[in-house]
Amino acid sequence: MTRPNEMRALAKTEPAEGLDMIRAPVPEISHDDVLIRINKTGICGTDIHIWNWDDWAQRTVPVPLITGHEFAGEIVEMGRDVEGLSLGQRCSGEGHLIGKTSRQSRAGKFHLDPETRGIGVNEQGAFAEYLRLPAFNVVPLPDSIDDEIGAILDPLGNAVHTALSFDLVGEDVLVTGAGPIGIMAAAVARHVGARHVVITDVNADRLALAARVADVVPVNVAEEDLAAVIPSLKMKQGFDVGLEMSGNQAALDQMVETMTMGGRIALLGIPPGKSPVDWSRIVFKAITIKGVYGREIFETWYKMIAMLENGLDVRAVITHRFSVDDFRRGFDEMRAGHTGKVVLDWT
Numbered sequence: 001m002t003r004p005n006e007m008r009a010l011a012k013t014e015p016a017e018g019l020d021m022i023r024a025p026v027p028e029i030s031h032d033d034v035l036i037r038i039n040k041t042g043i044c045g046t047d048i049h050i051w052n053w054d055d056w057a058q059r060t061v062p063v064p065l066i067t068g069h070e071f072a073g074e075i076v077e078m079g080r081d082v083e084g085l086s087l088g089q090r091c092s093g094e095g096h097l098i099g100k101t102s103r104q105s106r107a108g109k110f111h112l113d114p115e116t117r118g119i120g121v122n123e124q125g126a127f128a129e130y131l132r133l134p135a136f137n138v139v140p141l142p143d144s145i146d147d148e149i150g151a152i153l154d155p156l157g158n159a160v161h162t163a164l165s166f167d168l169v170g171e172d173v174l175v176t177g178a179g180p181i182g183i184m185a186a187a188v189a190r191h192v193g194a195r196h197v198v199i200t201d202v203n204a205d206r207l208a209l210a211a212r213v214a215d216v217v218p219v220n221v222a223e224e225d226l227a228a229v230i231p232s233l234k235m236k237q238g239f240d241v242g243l244e245m246s247g248n249q250a251a252l253d254q255m256v257e258t259m260t261m262g263g264r265i266a267l268l269g270i271p272p273g274k275s276p277v278d279w280s281r282i283v284f285k286a287i288t289i290k291g292v293y294g295r296e297i298f299e300t301w302y303k304m305i306a307m308l309e310n311g312l313d314v315r316a317v318i319t320h321r322f323s324v325d326d327f328r329r330g331f332d333e334m335r336a337g338h339t340g341k342v343v344l345d346w347t
């Protein structure tokens with residue numbers, strides 16, 4: 001391609017609330033990188049933390065930084081050592097940049113590498129017309145997966161990683177938290193053959209969206225007693241598998257209370273600080289708990305693309321689409337809590 005000198009990008013330019021549209025140099029790539037022209041990006045909860053410049057963001061994000069990590073685009077330049085990819089290849093990619101020296105990486109457990117750095121969080125991100133990415137991180141997209149779905153594979157990957165933590169076939173599954181990832185996790189649970197999938201929240205709009213996206217039982221725990229739902233579904237004991245996606249202390253507590261003996265819980269939601277837990281309940285119920293971070297590189301990507309090509313449909317979780325010129329509206333809508341996924345168009 002004839003390489004432009006400059007590109008538009010959304011960046012944190014000063015240690016304060018908000019993001020700015022800037023002009024930045026098009027990234028130079030190294031011998032094992034590709035340059036991706038970005039077509040669509042998703043706004044993540046992480047981006048809202050960065051916009052709001054909360055304590056976590058202040059501790060984590062260097063300034064200035066181009067933000068964003070959920071993207072789809074196409075390869076327009078390749079380093080000389082890149083193999084197995086081609087110019088024009090449509091792609092998304094894993095935003096966690098891993099090291100090669102830790103015990104975990106050398107064992108092939110890339111998602112557990114403690115040296116991981118995130119694009120749009122620690123390194124230059126994808127809210128830009130062009131993104132430099134190691135070729136290793138590229139995930140080619142089949143024609144059946146369009147750019148707006150490609151732009152939400154990162155959060156769908158969180159949902160898939162969490163949902164597939166335990167065998168769900170024939171199981172009764174409780175999902176706490178009906179944000180976009182919780183809703184997609186519920187859809188995955190349904191897709192892989194769970195018996196009942198119950199999703200809880202206190203936000204009626206989100207629960208209505210969950211019911212539109214997947215065949216799930218929405219329960220507003222501000223108005224309804226979760227324990228009363230169990231007999232109404234002809235469940236004899238409690239939930240077999242819990243997927244905690246809210247980070248809410250009361251939700252986790254309710255989950256532990258309504259699990260069956262020997263139940264299994266995967267935790268993706270991040271509590272705001274130390275969270276008191278009644279560990280005796282967990283011991284006496286013989287509950288297994290697993291913390292979930294990111295996506296398995298690249299097994300989660302493989303499974304998720306296979307499921308999307310085989311009937312998993314999460315498109316309805318995208319509720320708002322904006323041109324990147326209107327990025328402020330996208331962030332405003334999302335910060336107001338009115339949205340599912342918000343996708344920005346860079347083309």
Ligand SMILES: [Zn+2]
Pocket residue numbers: 044045046069070154155
């Ligand atoms: Zn994300």
